[in-house]
């Protein structure tokens with residue numbers, strides 16, 4: 001069975017969040033999967049691509065070059081169309097609708113020509129693919145985050161040379177809605193999220209559409225690629241460690257404190273690495289940070305996003321126990337995972353979340369809100385788990401749970417949790433089998 005993954009991000013080439021991690025890890029784990037993605041600025045300069053094919057898209061009267069690059073057992077195809085993708089940023093351009101309409105049309109052409117058995121499309125950026133391939137190639141559509149639907153003016157339909165009522169909702173063209181309605185199967189990235197999105201609170205307006213497709217929607221929790229995220233081999237980690245040399249985590253903590261200008265302390269290092277949005281619970285966090293800082297802790301933030309929230313965190317720059325790092329920094333991120341004790345994810349909603357899984361591997365215990373993939377992957381220490389879980393989306397609930405974690409940190413149980421957490425297996429291995437099974441079902 002030949003499968004093509006289509007998506008907007010993929011490590012190690014381009015990443016803004018978890019989508020890229022999954023696009024990078026899952027094809028390798030499933031096997032016999034090719035990947036197609038746009039060639040954003042700078043990507044091709046760094047790669048030795050082998051083969052270039054020109055593809056003409058008649059619907060938009062525009063051409064592109066599709067470059068092939070092999071890494072390990074995976075073939076990557078990069079769609080080079082400099083008018084669309086040779087820009088400073090990946091998203092957030094005025095013509096995003098047009099840019100990704102083009103990408104969807106290229107994927108259709110490419111998949112038909114190369115006769116894939118299944119095209120597995122990811123997130124809104126590829127939402128038209130299931131529609132364009134209907135009756136020709138089977139499709140699976142994965143929702144990584146329902147909050148980003150790819151909403152544009154109805155004119156976008158013109159790029160496809162088609163008009164269909166199923167394109168629109170709220171008088172707008174909606175890529176994600178189209179993907180959900182037309183794919184043979186729809187997946188989300190955790191079981192809990194697949195159920196949550198059937199309801200108003202989490203469905204982002206598409207709950208009724210999802211309910212209609214209920215029999216073809218499943219949740220498969222994401223995994224982590226341990227060849228990438230692993231303190232034993234991670235080149236960003238200054239002193240590599242694993243379960244056998246766990247005490248070296250402490251050295252990384254000391255080095256992190258040094259790097260971030262924090263004083264040397266055995267107190268708990270509490271960290272957050274995240275897009276700064278309300279989804280991730282930053283409105284809760286900002287309300288309790290003063291109270292958190294009354295304990296013997298140091299707080300480290302790495303992230304970027306909503307300017308108003310960034311500004312509120314920047315106020316803490318003067319606090320000697322706080323390190324605020326606004327920006328995206330893959331190397332620093334890994335050093336923070338390695339040098340921290342507790343990782344916070346007080347998300348309002350969380351389709352899966354990868355950071356809590358990465359944290360486990362680096363021996364950093366997660367404190368999460370019970371929602372989506374966080375509910376599926378983190379159990380409270382009180383219930384025999386290896387993290388801290390609060391349920392209600394309130395500052396009070398977050399703070400209470402945080403204070404429990406601070407107390408637990410004082411006990412000799414903490415090290416035992418850490419060692420057990422590092423042993424957990426959230427690799428994509430078992431998940432790959434679930435996807436293969438799904439593909440078999442899709443092909444029937």
Ligand code: ADP
Pocket residue numbers: 016017018019021273274275302303304327328329330333352353354355356358
């Ligand atoms: P989402 O995809 O919603 O952003 P996930 O938890 O699924 O959240 O994945 C986030 C990924 O992006 C993790 O690998 C995390 O380490 C990484 N990440 C998030 N923000 C930053 C940042 N500012 N710098 C470096 N890595 C980041």
